[in-house]
Amino acid sequence: MSKTELKRTPLHPLHILQNAQMVPFSGYEMPVQYTKGVKQEHLHTRKHAGLFDISHMGQVKLSGDSAAQFLESLLPSRIQNLPHNAQRYSVFINEQGGIIDDLMITNAGDYFFVVINAACKDNDIKYMQSHLPDDCTLEEITDFALLALQGPKAGSVMQRYCPEATELVFMTGAEFTLNSVPCFINRCGYTGEDGFEISIPAEQAENLARSILAEEEVEFIGLGARDSLRLEAGYCLYGHDLDENTSPVEANLNWVISKSRLEDESQSYPGIETIRQQYQHGVERLRVGLLSDGKAPIREGTSILYDQEECIGKVTSGGFGPSVEKPIAIAYINKQYAAVGTQLIVKVRNRIQHVKVVALPFVEHRYYKRRT
Amino acid sequence: MSALKYSEDHEWLRVDDDTTVTIGITDFAQKQLGDVVYVELPEIGQQVTKDEDIAVVESVKAASDIKAPVSGTVLEINSLLSDEPEKVNTDPTGKGWFLKLKLDNPAEIDQLMDEAAYLSSIQE
Numbered sequence: 015m016s017k018t019e020l021k022r023t024p025l026h027p028l029h030i031l032q033n034a035q036m037v038p039f040s041g042y043e044m045p046v047q048y049t050k051g052v053k054q055e056h057l058h059t060r061k062h063a064g065l066f067d068i069s070h071m072g073q074v075k076l077s078g079d080s081a082a083q084f085l086e087s088l089l090p091s092r093i094q095n096l097p098h099n100a101q102r103y104s105v106f107i108n109e110q111g112g113i114i115d116d117l118m119i120t121n122a123g124d125y126f127f128v129v130i131n132a133a134c135k136d137n138d139i140k141y142m143q144s145h146l147p148d149d150c151t152l153e154e155i156t157d158f159a160l161l162a163l164q165g166p167k168a169g170s171v172m173q174r175y176c177p178e179a180t181e182l183v184f185m186t187g188a189e190f191t192l193n194s195v196p197c198f199i200n201r202c203g204y205t206g207e208d209g210f211e212i213s214i215p216a217e218q219a220e221n222l223a224r225s226i227l228a229e230e231e232v233e234f235i236g237l238g239a240r241d242s243l244r245l246e247a248g249y250c251l252y253g254h255d256l257d258e259n260t261s262p263v264e265a266n267l268n269w270v271i272s273k274s275r276l277e278d279e280s281q282s283y284p285g286i287e288t289i290r291q292q293y294q295h296g297v298e299r300l301r302v303g304l305l306s307d308g309k310a311p312i313r314e315g316t317s318i319l320y321d322q323e324e325c326i327g328k329v330t331s332g333g334f335g336p337s338v339e340k341p342i343a344i345a346y347i348n349k350q351y352a353a354v355g356t357q358l359i360v361k362v363r364n365r366i367q368h369v370k371v372v373a374l375p376f377v378e379h380r381y382y383k384r385r386t
Numbered sequence: 387m388s389a390l391k392y393s394e395d396h397e398w399l400r401v402d403d404d405t406t407v408t409i410g411i412t413d414f415a416q417k418q419l420g421d422v423v424y425v426e427l428p429e430i431g432q433q434v435t436k437d438e439d440i441a442v443v444e445s446v447k448a449a450s451d452i453k454a455p456v457s458g459t460v461l462e463i464n465s466l467l468s469d470e471p472e473k474v475n476t477d478p479t480g481k482g483w484f485l486k487l488k489l490d491n492p493a494e495i496d497q498l499m500d501e502a503a504y505l506s507s508i509q510e
Contacts, residue, residue: 052446053421238420238447309424309468311444334423334446341424363426363442 023069024159024216025223032227032234040132042070045236052238056336059205059243060377063165064235065226071160072135073213076142077125078150085119085126087283088145090262092272096121101185101200104270106138111261111288114141116252120187120200127187127198129160129211131252158198159219164209164243167231169382172210175226179210184381187211193222201382204240206247206375208382245342246335248303248374254314255301255330255344261285263292264346266301266374299327300352303374304360306341308367312360318347318369319359326351326358338376347371390479391495392504393455398479399498402486406461407495410483411443411452411474414508420445422474427463427485434458434487436494441484443474456494458487 020043029036034045045067047055058064076085082094091104098121106114115134120127130138135154142152163171173180176192179199187200195218203209214222226232241251250256250265262270275281276290306312311334318327327347335342351358356371390398396415400408416422424444434440434454441452463485466473474482489495499507 046447047420051420053423056446242446309471310426311424311449313449334444336421336446365426 021070023067024219025067025069025161028220028223029067029234034234034236037237039237040070042132044070045234047236047238048234050233052236052242053336055233055235055239056242058233059165059207059235059239060337061166062231062233063163063167063171063209063229064205064239065223065232066162066164066235066240067159067223068162068211068240069159069216069219070132072130072132072138073155073158073160074128074130074139074142075125075153075155076128076150077153078147080147081126081150082121084145084147084150086275086281088142090271090275090283090286090289092275093119093121093126098123099182099186099188101187101202103185105256105262105267106141107262107283107285107289108258109284109288110259111263111285111292112258113252113256113260113262113265114138114258116250116256118200118202120198122187122189122198127200127213129200133253155213157216158213159216161212161214161219161223161226162203162205162209163212163226163232164203164205164235165207165231166380168207168209171226171229171231174229175222182210182382184208184383193218193225204247204249205243206249206377206379207243208380241331242333242336245331245333245344246337246376247379248344248376250301250344251331260346261288261292261297263289264297264299264301268293296349298349299346300349301330301344301346302352303372303376304329304332304343304345304358304369305338305372305376306343306360306367306369308341308362308369310362310365310367311341312343312362312367312369316343316360316362318345319361320351322359322366329360335376342376343369344374390501391455391498392501393453393498394507395453395455396508397452397455399455399495401495404492405489406486407456407458407489408483408486409455411478412504413478416475416478416482419443419450419474420447422471425467425471425474425484427467428460430460430463432460434460452484454487455498456487457490459490460485461488462486
């Protein structure tokens, strides 16, 4: 794709002004890092707070009497029991049980606020439209930016802008007024830290970003650190750790699958039979975390060996964890080797490196769970 | 200490004496690569040919191959980089050096750029 075809977010001028290194990502021109670099941006987010432009992601408003049933007809989670203001993570799956996309759904009362991946959004929207019942309306929100404020200081920064939003606990969200404009704020994120995702009218986004960046706790954070932070947090990246040939059972995302829906014969969604089979009888391969005692990062695509020869899996995301201070990876491996503590081998440029299977996440999640 | 010479692939080279040189990557290169987390260096005694891959620099972002700017035999590698790979970022032409080579053909040095030529090449 040539540069002229790339889309830009409402914060594009601000990224340039902040000397971001811009790269193509999912059809957008996005900041991979600012002047301090990936490692410093990563560490700053873990210690203080970081602001991320995630406006490339798809935002959708779904309304109508049967909206919850409609979502349930496409995914394995229970949505009809989702409380007002609660947010849930789920996946769209195909007839074979493979993941079409992962998404976040918030029950906003009159509608569901849904966030989908940038690279999948056009397909997701077509997919939802093609199954949409007559009493539901689906609207892609294209005139709102999406900003993520993440880190242990995110709450105290939010306190200065929208104190009401600090009442939210992890995985809840609602409409608020912030800087006199209507916003949708979720308390969630992709870093393992406390934080918020703020959907704000596009023309107000730069103003808000500028004032949040002026707070002493906050730095602008690029996609490079967003990736290393989510890897340490054990989160999946669609297109790498999840794809159309990978089921949520293989991805170790059983918690997104409603067990009561599987047990209820009247329930239906694409792939439900495959999921029932896999849920009962297990799968051949599982997603695990790998921690290396070596120093070379183990990149995506690296084969995992049990002894010197037998290939038992592949790395789907790998790099250096700046907070873990070690190479870390997410991999799919044969089930018999997936137990925590199993010692395995990888070859990085023909040099043997020992890795072991570890429980995800690599760093402790530090979400804001209840009021103090 | 002699002036540095530069390759098109953003390595610097310092002539230590008639037959040995020290090699590293330039400040420009380390900025492009970002935070270095690992450097893989060749074995001492290894023969390298000009333009052959002799080292790998891993940053948080990606792995990059480093090419030999001249041909020769590896005399010494910078063992400090094993524990402190960030020296490549903080002191690329000092403590962040990669390796020392015994030259096969000292005339190859003349094909490299001087500082003025290198600096103008990265301005483009």
